[in-house]
Each structure stands twice: as C-alpha cells, then as structure tokens.
Amino acid sequence: MPVGTQGTVKTLSPDELEQIGAQIILGNTYHLYLRPGQELIRQAGGLHQFMNWHRPILTDSGGYQVFSLAELNKVKIEGVRFQSHLDGSYHFFTPENVIEIQRNLGSDIMMALDECTTYPCTMDQAIESNKITLDWAKRSLNAFLNSQPLYGFEQILLAIVQGSTYEDVRQHSATALVDMNFPGYAIGGLSVGEPKEAMFEMTDVCTKILPENKPRYLMGVGKPEDLVEAIGLGVDMFDCVMPTRNGRKGTVFTRSGPLVVKNATYKGDFKPIDSDCQCYTCRNFTRAYIRHLFKAEEILGMRLASLHNLYFYLEIMFRARKAITEDRYQSWKREFLELYKSNNDIIT
Amino acid sequence: MPVGTQGTVKTLSPDELEQIGAQIILGNTYHLYLRPGQELIRQAGGLHQFMNWHRPILTDSGGYQVFSLAELNKVKIEGVRFQSHLDGSYHFFTPENVIEIQRNLGSDIMMALDECTTYPCTMDQAIESNKITLDWAKRSLNAFLNSQPLYGFEQILLAIVQGSTYEDVRQHSATALVDMNFPGYAIGGLSVGEPKEAMFEMTDVCTKILPENKPRYLMGVGKPEDLVEAIGLGVDMFDCVMPTRNGRKGTVFTRSGPLVVKNATYKGDFKPIDSDCQCYTCRNFTRAYIRHLFKAEEILGMRLASLHNLYFYLEIMFRARKAITEDRYQSWKREFLELYKSNNDIIT
Numbered sequence: 140m141p142v143g144t145q146g147t148v149k150t151l152s153p154d155e156l157e158q159i160g161a162q163i164i165l166g167n168t169y170h171l172y173l174r175p176g177q178e179l180i181r182q183a184g185g186l187h188q189f190m191n192w193h194r195p196i197l198t199d200s201g202g203y204q205v206f207s208l209a210e211l212n213k214v215k216i217e218g219v220r221f222q223s224h225l226d227g228s229y230h231f232f233t234p235e236n237v238i239e240i241q242r243n244l245g246s247d248i249m250m251a252l253d254e255c256t257t258y259p260c261t262m263d264q265a266i267e268s269n270k271i272t273l274d275w276a277k278r279s280l281n282a283f284l285n286s287q288p289l290y291g292f293e294q295i296l297l298a299i300v301q302g303s304t305y306e307d308v309r310q311h312s313a314t315a316l317v318d319m320n321f322p323g324y325a326i327g328g329l330s331v332g333e334p335k336e337a338m339f340e341m342t343d344v345c346t347k348i349l350p351e352n353k354p355r356y357l358m359g360v361g362k363p364e365d366l367v368e369a370i371g372l373g374v375d376m377f378d379c380v381m382p383t384r385n386g387r388k389g390t391v392f393t394r395s396g397p398l399v400v401k402n403a404t405y406k407g408d409f410k411p412i413d414s415d416c417q418c419y420t421c422r423n424f425t426r427a428y429i430r431h432l433f434k435a436e437e438i439l440g441m442r443l444a445s446l447h448n449l450y451f452y453l454e455i456m457f458r459a460r461k462a463i464t465e466d467r468y469q470s471w472k473r474e475f476l477e478l479y480k481s482n483n484d485i486i487t
Numbered sequence: 488m489p490v491g492t493q494g495t496v497k498t499l500s501p502d503e504l505e506q507i508g509a510q511i512i513l514g515n516t517y518h519l520y521l522r523p524g525q526e527l528i529r530q531a532g533g534l535h536q537f538m539n540w541h542r543p544i545l546t547d548s549g550g551y552q553v554f555s556l557a558e559l560n561k562v563k564i565e566g567v568r569f570q571s572h573l574d575g576s577y578h579f580f581t582p583e584n585v586i587e588i589q590r591n592l593g594s595d596i597m598m599a600l601d602e603c604t605t606y607p608c609t610m611d612q613a614i615e616s617n618k619i620t621l622d623w624a625k626r627s628l629n630a631f632l633n634s635q636p637l638y639g640f641e642q643i644l645l646a647i648v649q650g651s652t653y654e655d656v657r658q659h660s661a662t663a664l665v666d667m668n669f670p671g672y673a674i675g676g677l678s679v680g681e682p683k684e685a686m687f688e689m690t691d692v693c694t695k696i697l698p699e700n701k702p703r704y705l706m707g708v709g710k711p712e713d714l715v716e717a718i719g720l721g722v723d724m725f726d727c728v729m730p731t732r733n734g735r736k737g738t739v740f741t742r743s744g745p746l747v748v749k750n751a752t753y754k755g756d757f758k759p760i761d762s763d764c765q766c767y768t769c770r771n772f773t774r775a776y777i778r779h780l781f782k783a784e785e786i787l788g789m790r791l792a793s794l795h796n797l798y799f800y801l802e803i804m805f806r807a808r809k810a811i812t813e814d815r816y817q818s819w820k821r822e823f824l825e826l827y828k829s830n831n832d833i834i835t
Contacts, residue, residue, distance in 0.1 A: 145783040146776070152787060154767070175754075175779045183757060183775060191771045406523075409531060419502070423539045427531060428494070431523045435493040438786055439500060 140165045140197060140378040141449050145174070146190045149383050150442045151449070153192045159418065159450045160457070163195040163248070165378045168240055169204035172230075173223050177243040185245030185290045197378070198246035200237050200299070202253045203327070203359070214254055216271060234278035238286060238296070245290045250325065251279035253299040258332040265303040269312050272301045280319055297356065299327040300345050304337045313348040323354035326374070330359045339368060346373035363392055363455055364479060367472050370459045382452045386445030389433045393451070396482025400426050400444065401433035418450035419443075488513045488545060488726040489797050493522070494538045497731045498790045499797070501540045507766065507798045508805070511543040511596070513726045516588055517552030520578075521571050525591040533593030533638045545726070546594035548585050548647070550601045551675070551707070562602055564619060582626035586634060586644070593638045598673065599627035601647040606680040613651040620649045621663050628667055645704065647675040648693050652685045661696040671702035674722070678707045687716060694721035711740055711803055712827060715820050718807045730800045734793030737781045740800070744830025748774050748792065749781035766798035767791075 141148045141156060144167045148156055156164065166186055171177070183189035186196055202219075205212050209221035218233030234252045241249040253272045256265055276298040283296040298321045302308030316324060326345045329338045342357060349355050356376035357369050366377055382392070389401030393413040398405070400412060411421035412429070420429070420443040432440030455475075462471035489496045489504060492515045496504055504512065514534055519525070531537035534544055550567075553560050557569035566581030582600045589597040601620045604613055624646040631644040646669045650656030664672060674693045677686045690705055697703050704724035705717050714725055730740070737749030741761040746753070748760065759769035760777070768777070768791040780788030803823075810819035 145779075145785055147780060147783075147785045147787045150786045150790075152767075152790065153771070174783060175775075179755060179775065179779075182755060183773070189773075189776055189779075191776075407527060407530060419500075423501070425531065425537075427523075427527065428537055428539075431493075431527075431537075432495060435495075435522060437493055437495045438498045438789065439495045441786065442498075442500065442790075 140376065141452075142167075142378055142380045142383060143190070143192075143196075144380075145170050146180075146186065148445075148449075149387065150438070150445045151383075153190065155419075155446055156192070156449075157194070159446065160453050161194070161449065163197050163376075164192060166196055166198045166244065166246060167201070167204060168198045168237065168244065168250075169201035169208070171198075171244060172201065172240050173225055177240050180245075181243045181289070185243075187245060187290075195247040196244075197248035198241050198244050198250065199358070199378075200250040200252040201232055201240075202250075202299075203255050205232060206255045206257070214271065216274065218252070219254070234275040235282040238279055238282040242286055242289055242294070245288070245292075245294070247292070247294060248323075249283070249294055249296045251276045251296060251298045251321075253301055253327055255328050255331070256301060256303045258303065258328075260303050262303075262305050262308070265301075265305050265308045268303075269301050269308050272299065273312065273315050276316055276319060276321075280321070295322045297321055297323045297325055297354075299325040299358070300349070301328045302341070303328060304333050304341055306341070306344050309341055309344045310348060313345050317348060317350065321353075323356065324349045325356040325358050325376075327358045329357065330361055330365075335365075338365075339372065342369055342374065343372050349373075363452070364476060366452070366455055367459065367475055370456075370463075371468060371472055377456075379452075382448035383445045386448040387441045389430075389440070389444060391429075391444050391451075392448050393482065394478055396479050398426070398482065400429050401440075402430070405430045412444075412447050413451070416447065416451065416454075418447050420447040420450075488724065489800075490515075490726055490728045490731060491538070491540075491544075492728075493518050494528075494534065496793075496797075497735065498786070498793045499731075501538065503767075503794055504540070504797070505542070507794065508801050509542070509797065511545050511724075512540060514544050514546045514592065514594060515549070515552060516546045516585065516592065516598075517549035517556065519546070519592060520549065520588050521573055525588050528593075529591045529637070533591075535593060535638075543595040544592075545596035546589050546592050546598065547706070547726075548598040548600040549580055549588075550647075551603050553580060554603045554605070562619065564622065566600070566623075567602070582623040583630040586627055586630040590634055590637055590642070593636070593640075593642070595640070595642060596671075597631070597642055597644045599624045599644060599646045599669075601649055601675055603676050603679070604649060604651045606651065606676075608651050610651075610653050610656065613649075613653050613656045616651075617649050617656050617660050620647065621660065624664055624667060624669075628669070643670045645669055645671045645673055645702075647673040647706070648697070649676045650689070651676055652681050652689055654689070654692050657689055657692045658696060661693050665696060665698065669701075671704065672697045673704040673706050673724075675706045677705065678709055678713075683713075686713075687720065690717055690722065691720050697721075711800070712824060714800070714803055715807065715823055718804075718811075719816065719820055725804075727800075730796035731793045734796040735789045737778075737788070737792060739777075739792050740796050741830065742826055744827050746774070746830065748777050749788075750778070753778045760792075760795050761799070764795065764799065764802075766795050768795040768798075 212221040237252040405426040408426040560569040753774040756774040
C-alpha cells in the first residue's frame with residue numbers, strides 16, 4: 140500500500156496511482172486528525188471524496204505516530220494524551236474516539252488503537268504494554284460494533300499484534316486477538332530498530348497463529364528483499380514510505396538492486412532506470428535526464444522516481460502473487476533475491 | 488508557451504502538457520548551457536529527446552538571463568562575458584556561439600542574442616544598446632545560415648526588437664530587423680519594470696512595423712489581462728512564468744479573477760477552482776483540498792495549481808484565436824476583462 144500520510148501519496152496524483160495499479164492506499168489517522176481535521180473531511184464527504192481516490196483506503200490507528208512523532212505522550216488505560224507536533228496543542232486518543240475519527244474519515248479498513256513499544260524494551264514492559272493493547276482492541280471492537288459507517292459503504296476493523304521481540308508475548312497477543320475474531324490482523328511494533336532476524340522471527344511467530352484465510356499485514360515494512368522474505372512467511376499486506384521517500388531523495392529500485400540515480404555515475408547514462416520496467420518513467424525518460432532533474436532541484440525528478448518506485452513495489456507483489464498461485468514461490472524468491480543483490484549502490 | 492527553464496516545465500510531466508494542449512514550450516539557453524550543458528544534451532539526441540517533449544520547443548538567446556541572473560556581465564561588441572549564477576565560473580556568449588548552442592539543443596525556434604536594457608535607461612543608452620543588438624542580429628543570421636541542424640528537422644531563427652521605452656529607437660530596431668527578413672520577430676526588453684502603459688505603447692509601436700503575416704512574440708508577458716490586451720495589438724505569442732510560478736505559490740487564475748487558494752477563506756470551499764474549467768484539477772479536486780495540500784506542503788498542490796493555471800492560459804489563447812477568426816475580438820476582450828476584474832483576491 141502506497142502511503143498517503145496527509146491525504147496524498149507524496150508527489151503523485153490519484154490518476155497516476157490508478158495507472159500503476161495501486162489497490163489500497165494508506166492514510167494516517169494522526170496526521171489527518173490534526174490537519175485538515177475530521178470535521179472538514181466529514182464535510183467533504185469522507186477521505187475518498189476529499190482526495191479523489193475511489194479505491195480502498197486503509198487508515199492506521201494513529202498509535203504509531205503518537206508514540207513516534209508527538210511531542211509528549213502519556214499512556215493511561217483510558218487512552219493516550221499527546222501534544223501535536225504541529226502546534227503543541229493537547230489531544231487525547233482513546234480506542235473509542237479513534238474509531239469515531241476513522242468513521243469520519245470513511246476508510247474502508249480501520250485499525251484498532253494500539254500501544255507501540257519502542258525497541259528495545261524489557262519483557263515486563265512488553266507484557267504490560269500488550270495488556271493495554273489487548274484491552275484497547277476489545278474496546279475498539281465494541282466501539283466499532285456500536286457505530287455505523289457514514290458514507291453508505293461498509294468499513295472493517297483490523298487489530299494489531301504487539302509484543303516486541305518476545306515470542307511468548309507475541310503468541311499471547313496473537314492468540315487473544317484471534318479469539319476476538321477480527322476480519323484481519325496486522326503485525327505491529329516491528330521495523331522499529333530491532334535486528335532483521337528478530338523481525339522475521341516475530342513475523343513467523345505471528346503468522347503461525349494468525350489465520351491463513353484472513354489478511355495478515357506487516358506494518359511499516361520495508362525494503363524489496365524484506366517484502367519477499369515476509370511474503371514467504373505468509374504476509375499478505377504491507378505499507379511503507381520506502382518507495383516514495385527514497386524516490387524523493389533520488390534513489391530508485393531496479394530488478395538488480397537500488398540505484399542512487401542522482402549520483403554522478405549516471406550523468407551520461409541514457410538507459411531507463413530499469414530496462415525491463417514498463418512504468419511511465421522507464422518508458423519515457425533516461426537516468427541522465429532524471430539525474431539532471433535532481434541536480435536542478437526540479438520536482439519532476441521526485442515525481443518520476445516515486446512513480447517508478449511504487450510501480451516496482453507493486454510489481455513485486457503482483458509477481459509474488461502469481462508465483463504463489465503457480466506454486467513456485469520459493470524458486471521465484473531465490474531468483475529475485477539473487478538478481479536484486481547484483482547491484483552495488485548502497486542505500487539506507 | 489509554458490516555460491521549461493531547466494528542461495522541464497516546473498512540477499509537470501510532458502504528458503500533462505500535451506493533455507492540456509500546450510503547443511510550444513520554452514527552454515532557457517542560459518540555464519541549459521550551464522546545466523546539464525550542451526554536450527550532454529547533444530549526446531541525448533537534443534532537448535526534445537532529453538526531456539521527452541515531441542512538440543515544438545523555442546529556446547531564448549540567453550541574453551535576458553545573462554543580464555538579470557549572472558553575477559557579473561560585461562558587454563563588448565564581440566559578445567557578453569558573464570559569471571555563472573551557479574558556481575561563479577566565467578563564460579562568454581557571442582551571437583555565433585549562441586546559435587551553436589541552440590543547434591546543439593535542437594530547438595525548433597531559436598532566438599538571436601540581444602542586449603536587454605534595464606529600465607529605466609537613457610535614450611543614449613537605448614540607442615547604443617540597440618546598435619549592438621542589431622549588429623548581433625546580423626551576425627546571428629550569418630551564423631544560422633552557415634550552420635546546419637543536427638537532428639534531421641528544420642530550425643528557424645527569430646530576432647528581438649529592443650529600444651527600451653523610446654518610440655524612435657523601437658521603430659529603428661523593428662525596421663532594421665524587418666529588413667533582414669527573419670521568419671518572425673520578438674519584442675524584448677519589456678515587462679522589466681516600466682509602467683504598463685509604456686509596455687503597451689511600445690508593443691503597439693513594434694506591431695505596427697513587424698509584418699502581420701509573421702509571428703510576433705511579446706517576451707516575458709504576462710498576466711491574463713496583459714495577454715488579452717497585447718493580442719488586441721497584434722501579438723501572436725507569449726511566454727511567461729506567471730501561471731507556473733503563481734501556481735507553485737498557491738495562486739490560481741479563474742474566469743472571474745485570481746484566487747489565493749491557500750488563503751483561509753477557501754478552507755471549507757468544496758467548489759472547484761473554476762466551475763467552468765474542464766482541466767484535470769477542476770474536474771477532480773476542490774479548493775478545500777488544494778488549500779489543504781498547500782498548508783501541508785504537499786507537492787500535489789503545486790502540481791494541481793500549475794496544471795490548472797497553464798490550462799487557463801492556453802484556453803485564453805484558444806478563445807482569443809476563435810474570437811479573432813470570428814471577427815469579434817474586441818467584444819470578447821471586453822467581456823473577458825469585465826468578468827476577470829470581478830474577483831477581489833489581489834496578486835502581484
């Protein structure tokens with residue numbers, strides 16, 4: 140899912156997202172709640188109308204941003220009090236009002252408010268935090284069941300597994316949430332600084348418990364190689380700013396690995412970013428031109444790189460789905476990773 | 488002509504420019520010469536290939552930028568020595584090498600190097616400067632006739648009338664250039680700080696001399712009302728950064744005048760920028776959404792506003808052409824200006 144933090148996937152138009160085959164985009168409840176605010180979006184007829192995006196939208200719960208962006212945050216069992224990173228104003232998120240906000244936004248897929256542990260945290264902290272997240276999940280479900288969609292289409296609610304890097308806590312979290320019978324589950328609290336092995340280990344712990352016939356969503360992941368690995372562990376959905384954020388900074392993804400296209404190496408390189416890619420950028424523009432745009436600080440450079448990167452990510456998912464249905468995922472994954480590691484540009 | 492200073496019309500893709508009906512775009516010789524350089528563009532197969540724009544390109548002579556942007560500039564009869572605004576390096580433009588650069592760029596319409604007087608300047612300065620410009624026009628024509636296009640299509644060369652705000656000097660300049668028989672003429676050195684009446688007076692002086700059956704191009708103009716006025720004086724072509732620069736700053740043009748769409752007034756305004764406009768922006772997005780994008784510093788805001796503004800400008804030209812062919816230009820102009828003055832947002 141391309142990330143549309145503030146009601147727009149950075150640098151791109153809804154038309155372009157449709158053309159590259161984006162199916163769901165993500166909106167950030169925390170950001171949209173602060174600006175332009177749920178009232179304005181409700182007046183606009185919901186986020187779909189407001190931003191002119193007529194395919195599904197998933198909104199996160201705001202939890203992650205409250206813990207990573209807000210100036211101050213204080214968790215009580217009732218909810219979390221925080222200060223806006225924009226103007227320092229005070230706000231209070233509860234499982235209940237986060238459902239209400241997401242009703243006003245009108246996202247197709249809503250997320251239950253969770254407490255996202257930082258990495259590292261002690262096992263006691265993880266257990267304590269998980270208790271709160273499970274309580275909030277139950278309250279979210281109640282609030283969801285006791286409220287109605289506003290714009291004439293159904294909304295669903297997913298819950299988020301937490302538990303840091305502790306297998307027991309993850310298992311407890313996943314099992315308890317499965318008991319509440321959500322229509323799908325996210326794996327949260329990963330990709331927050333832990334070693335990559337721990338991330339995959341915890342993902343594996345979760346997907347072993349989360350039902351196969353419901354969507355499993357690994358939040359905030361990741362690099363192309365991470366997606367391919369996690370899909371192998373049974374993950375169905377991802378969101379990540381990597382393709383757009385890297386694109387805006389002049390790094391692009393190719394079948395043979397990432398390229399820092401604004402580097403001097405590509406000054407006179409008249410090949411497309413990826414010769415096998417069919418996106419608008421690769422069909423029409425060279426690395427030399429895109430590098431020039433970055434050097435000249437022209438916005439079209441960011442657009443073309445973001446568009447290509449999202450296309451590349453969506454194509455990974457498309458090809459992974461195909462390989463799965465044709466029962467050849469492991470061999471496809473091996474080939475993908477082998478080729479992907481052949482380029483030398485290092486990105487962070 | 489939308490302005491594509493550095494090989495891109497700011498924020499927009501070539502596809503979008505085609506869709507809004509742009510016929511010619513302008514490239515700046517000074518900027519492209521400094522970055523990415525004529526050698527690279529030649530290697531790319533010319534500017535059309537480099538930027539993937541397959542309709543006509545006009546390149547200016549670089550004169551205006553040398554006099555307005557470069558750190559230092561010193562005019563001799565041979566040419567003008569200047570320091571790059573990018574890195575302070577020294578360069579020398581002559582009528583001859585400016586033709587060579589434009590051959591390398593492969594623009595369809597090239598401009599002869601001119602000296603652009605500042606405003607105000609004395610009559611003596613204007614006469615002296617005009618002497619140089621006329622000499623350079625002759626040398627440009629010789630260089631043009633003694634060189635060949637590089638990419639298999641014809642290029643033409645236009646000359647630029649100078650003379651500041653002095654009727655006699657303008658007449659002398661225009662007459663002398665007409666004698667050299669260029670396929671079209673530009674009116675330069677206006678819109679540089681002189682009173683608007685002087686601009687139209689000088690335009691009128693020039694168009695009375697410049698042949699009706701060849702294109703007449705008023706450089707660097709202007710606001711919608713200026714275009715409409717100048718068309719009434721016989722001008723055929725314009726270039727101006729107004730639609731794109733204003734768009735990037737959150738000002739949009741409508742039939743009833745400009746709007747500063749990022750103003751708080753439009754916070755809850757769910758109408759399109761211009762209800763009668765058929766552009767992508769107006770068909771799909773509200774003022775409230777575009778205002779949100781500007782407040783949140785999202786690039787899509789600049790894109791949507793630039794796209795609309797260029798569409799609006801191109802439509803003025805389209806409607807003006809239609810009114811002329813239907814012999815009702817004066818009445819169309821009156822109606823346009825009356826409606827255009829009805830909105831109150833002030834822009835500079």
